Each structure stands twice: as structure tokens, then as C-alpha cells.
Amino acid sequence: MSHSPNEPILLTSSLHVDDARQAIAGLVNDLIQESTALHDHDAIETVSLDQAIDRILAIDLLSPIDVPAADNSAMDGFAFDGKCLNTGSANITLRIVGSVFAGKPYEGSVAPGDCLKIMTGAVMPAGCDTVIPQEFTSAITENSIEFKSDQLKLGENRRLRGEDLQKGKPAIAAGRLLRPSDLGLAASLGIASLQVKRRLKVAILSSGDELRTLGQELDAGSIYDSNRYSLTGLLNRLNLDIIDCGIVRDDPTSLKKAFIEAAGKADVLISSGGVSVGEADFTKQIMQELGDVGFWKIAMRPGRPMAFGVLKPTPGNARKTLFFGLPGNPVAVMVTFYQFVRAALLQLNGANQTEPPLTQAIAEEPIRKKPGRTEFQRAILGRGTDGKPTVRLTGSQGAGILRSMSEANCFVILGHDQGNIAAGDWVDVALFDGLL
Structure with a gap:
């Protein structure tokens, strides 16, 4: 970790975005290691597939079956014994002796020189190891097909048993942020529920005397608080448990009380406002009392000021609480969340991929x-x-x-x-x- 969050780089020198990310990831990793024995970050719960979207898989999902369960055809065409491809004949003629469909295995075997009309996904009949696509054939009649021997190789267009997944092997690795395709994969294996990480509890609050809640009238100089709604949407995208602590006044007593109460309920506390140069004096004092929190000036636009660290355990609560103090500007809140908070939340919750793709x-x-x-x-x-x-x-x-x-x-x-x-x-x- 490049910087401890309480080093006095605070608001005097600008920290590179990459250094800030590294510092946050390092502290979160330390917090995970330290807190495992103290509380339930690693708790696992079982949820049904329809409740598993955007949850984090807790243990490897092992396939209970081979996928595919048997050799099968990769396309529509004709299945036959591919040894005839090596006879030296330029043209091959095969006798059609039947048809085979997906879900209805063919009874019996197919002799050399014969073939079966086969559909995509159908189990390969005994005696067949190769499929010629229908469009590669010529002179098709009700009883025979003809094709050039150099159009395919032995075993082509056949999917082997266990080619996609082998029984007992991981189908989805632990730490996966589950997507719709993952739920479909689990269902295709006959799995109805998944073991996932407990959802992190994340408390949010906004600080500022000028802020008003929706439904209140705006007086001179006041504005509606939008940040809690933006943060709620951002956190809902990660399927986390949100605790809305409302708006807190810009005074040390109110702020300290709100932080202590939030820390007693949550794994993570995210506040917005109160971290710029003109506002940080009493906030810094409170943070020094409550935990190990530094005030950073980051070389980025927007979102320059930010506070980050951990709050000490409170009476009756053994856990430390990860803390992010975000800027007050609405866009800066979302940018700093996207760049720093999102990855930290995923990391803390056990995800193995935390950075969004570019x-x-x-x-x-x-x-x-x-x-x-x-x-x-x-x-x-x-x-x-x-x-x-x-x-x-x-x-x-x-x-x-x-x-x-x-x-x-x-x-x-x-x-x-x-x-x-x-x-x-x-x-x-x-x-x-x-x-x-």
C-alpha cells in the first residue's frame, strides 16, 4: 500500500488516482484479514436462482454432470463412421437408414457405409463419430447422400461428452459476481440454488445545512439532496443492503453522533459533503477520534477531495467500519464512487473481479x-x-x-x-x- 490513509498528504498534495486505488485495495485487504475472526464478512447464505443475480458466489459451483452428457451433433447434417474418409475415394456415397432427433436417442447402431440424418444436439448413434453438414452434400435422395471426402475430417462436427464441463469440475468459480448467463448455466446443470456471500450492509448519509429532503420547501440558499438517491441507485446495482441515515447538519456533535450510530449498523459508511478544504477541519477532528481516516486531495476531475479509512469498533460492536467521505457535488459523488468505492465494496464482499472493463x-x-x-x-x-x-x-x-x-x-x-x-x-x- 503506497500511503496509509492517515498520512498527512491530506489536502496539501495531490495523490495519483492509481496510488489512491492501490491504497484503498491494500487497506481493504488488511481489513478483510483482520476482521475474518471477529465478524461475519465470510458468512454464506443459500438463495434460489431467481434471487441470485448480482450476488457473489461463495464457493466453487461444481458440475454434477458431464456437459454435454453424451457425444452429440454440433449441427444439422448426416452422422456416419468417419473411417470412410481415409479410403482414398474422392467422392463418398452413404446410404440413409434413418433419422435421429435431439432428446430421442437412436436405438441400434449404424454400419459402415450407412448414415443417419441428425439434428443439432442429438446424441451420436453407436457407430458414428463424424457429421457432414447438409449444405456440404450433393445428390441427396430419400435413400442416399454424396459428398467430397476432402470437405471434412474424421470426428468433425461432433461435440464430445464432457467437452464443456466435466462432472465434479468447477462450472463457476467462487468470487463470481453472478450474471444472468451464470444463472442459466446453473439451471442447465439442474442446480436450483446457490451459496453466496452475505450482502454487505452499507450506510449512507449526506451532510450540509443547505440540504433539504424531498417534500420540504426550499428556502433561500437551500437545495434538495440528490446524493443519497444517486448512491442508493449505485448500491442497488451491486445488490447490497442499504441503510439510509438521512441528512446530517454541519456541526461536530450531530456528525459524530451520526457516524457512531451508522458504524454500529454497517460494514461500510459512505457520506457525501464535508471533505473539502474549507469544511474538513472539524470533520478531520471527528475522524481522528472515531478511527483511522485520512483526507486526500486526488489528482482527478471531478472529485478532488475525498476521505477514506476505517472507523473504530463501537460499544457492543466488534467490527471496524470501512469509511468513504465523498465530495458534495452530485457528479463528483458518482465519479468517486465509480472509481474507488465500487471496487472496494466488491473486494470486501469477496468478488474476484472488481474493476469494470474498458x-x-x-x-x-x-x-x-x-x-x-x-x-x-x-x-x-x-x-x-x-x-x-x-x-x-x-x-x-x-x-x-x-x-x-x-x-x-x-x-x-x-x-x-x-x-x-x-x-x-x-x-x-x-x-x-x-x-x-
Whole structure:
């Protein structure tokens, strides 16, 4: 780990995004190792397949059967003994002696020189090891087919028993964030339920005297709190147990009380607001009392200030609570969650893949960028007339412009050392779908 979260790099020097990620991952790993014996991060529960989406598989799922369960045809065609391909004949004629369909194995065997009309997925009959696709044949009659011997090889177009999965071997590895295809795979093996990690309990709160809840009237200088709703949506995408602690006033007593109460209920506490230079003084004091928390200034845009660390166990609660103090600006909240919090939550919950995949697209327009910080520009991924992926920004990229996130379907990620981007340059893109 590059930096301890309480080192006084706080708000005086800018931390590289990659260093921040490394520091967070290191502390989360330490927390996992330390806390395993104290509380139930590793608890396992059994859920039905229809409740398993976006849960994390706790132990390897072993296949109870071979897949496929028997040799079968990979396509529609004619099944036969492939030894005839090595006789030296340029053209081969086979007699059709029947048909075989998926789910209805053929009774009996097929003699050399004979063949069966076979459908995709049908069990290979005894005496057959090769399938000629129907479109490769000629001179088809009710009783025979003809084809050139050099059109295929012995054993071609046959799927072998256990080729996809062997009985007793892992079908899905532990730590998998379960997707719809995983649930379908489990169902295809006859498995109705899965053992998954317990859902993390994540408490969220917003701090600020200017914040109002929905339904309240706005007075001069006040705004509606949007951050808790954004965070709730982000956390729901990870299928976590959310504890909404509401809005907390900007005073030490209220904030300290709220943090202690939240830490007593949750594995993770995420707050928004109260971490910028002008606001951090009393927050820092509270954090030093409650745990090991550092205030960081990260070389990124948006989302520069952030607090991170652990809160000490509270009376009656043996666990330490992972803490993220995110900026107050709505867009910065989502960007810092995407870049730092999401991966930490998945790691803490036992996932083996925590970073979202990146793709690339061609910038439709120039993008201004200063070297020395990582930028996350909100954008729309599309496709050009030539079929290549293209991306364009959603307009003004201010940290408080929530519309820029609502209209976007991806981030354009511009690296720490990158400068201005010209129209036509390839840029890194991270899709929102399934993540935000």
C-alpha cells in the first residue's frame, strides 16, 4: 500500500488516482484479514436462482454432470463412421437408414457405409463419430447422400461428452459476481440454488445545512439532496443492503453522533459533503477520534477531495467500519464512487473481479485536457457511418451539473499524463450499463 490513509498528504498534495486505488485495495485487504475472526464478512447464505443475480458466489459451483452428457451433433447434417474418409475415394456415397432427433436417442447402431440424418444436439448413434453438414452434400435422395471426402475430417462436427464441463469440475468459480448467463448455466446443470456471500450492509448519509429532503420547501440558499438517491441507485446495482441515515447538519456533535450510530449498523459508511478544504477541519477532528481516516486531495476531475479509512469498533460492536467521505457535488459523488468505492465494496464482499472493463472509441470532437490529473468526462458512445465506435461529450462538464451524467452512457477516461485530445483520436471509454 503506497500511503496509509492517515498520512498527512491530506489536502496539501495531490495523490495519483492509481496510488489512491492501490491504497484503498491494500487497506481493504488488511481489513478483510483482520476482521475474518471477529465478524461475519465470510458468512454464506443459500438463495434460489431467481434471487441470485448480482450476488457473489461463495464457493466453487461444481458440475454434477458431464456437459454435454453424451457425444452429440454440433449441427444439422448426416452422422456416419468417419473411417470412410481415409479410403482414398474422392467422392463418398452413404446410404440413409434413418433419422435421429435431439432428446430421442437412436436405438441400434449404424454400419459402415450407412448414415443417419441428425439434428443439432442429438446424441451420436453407436457407430458414428463424424457429421457432414447438409449444405456440404450433393445428390441427396430419400435413400442416399454424396459428398467430397476432402470437405471434412474424421470426428468433425461432433461435440464430445464432457467437452464443456466435466462432472465434479468447477462450472463457476467462487468470487463470481453472478450474471444472468451464470444463472442459466446453473439451471442447465439442474442446480436450483446457490451459496453466496452475505450482502454487505452499507450506510449512507449526506451532510450540509443547505440540504433539504424531498417534500420540504426550499428556502433561500437551500437545495434538495440528490446524493443519497444517486448512491442508493449505485448500491442497488451491486445488490447490497442499504441503510439510509438521512441528512446530517454541519456541526461536530450531530456528525459524530451520526457516524457512531451508522458504524454500529454497517460494514461500510459512505457520506457525501464535508471533505473539502474549507469544511474538513472539524470533520478531520471527528475522524481522528472515531478511527483511522485520512483526507486526500486526488489528482482527478471531478472529485478532488475525498476521505477514506476505517472507523473504530463501537460499544457492543466488534467490527471496524470501512469509511468513504465523498465530495458534495452530485457528479463528483458518482465519479468517486465509480472509481474507488465500487471496487472496494466488491473486494470486501469477496468478488474476484472488481474493476469494470474498458473499451475504446474515436473522439468526435476535440477535448481540452491538462496533464497532471486524471479526468472523467461524461459522454455518449455511438457508432460512426463506417461502423467504428465514436464518443462525444454531453456538454459542460462541471461537477455540479447532474444533467451531464443523466444524458451520458459512459465516461471518457483521460489519463494522468494526457494532454488535449484531437477529433479522431482514440480514447478510453468505460460504459455505464450495469455499473451506474
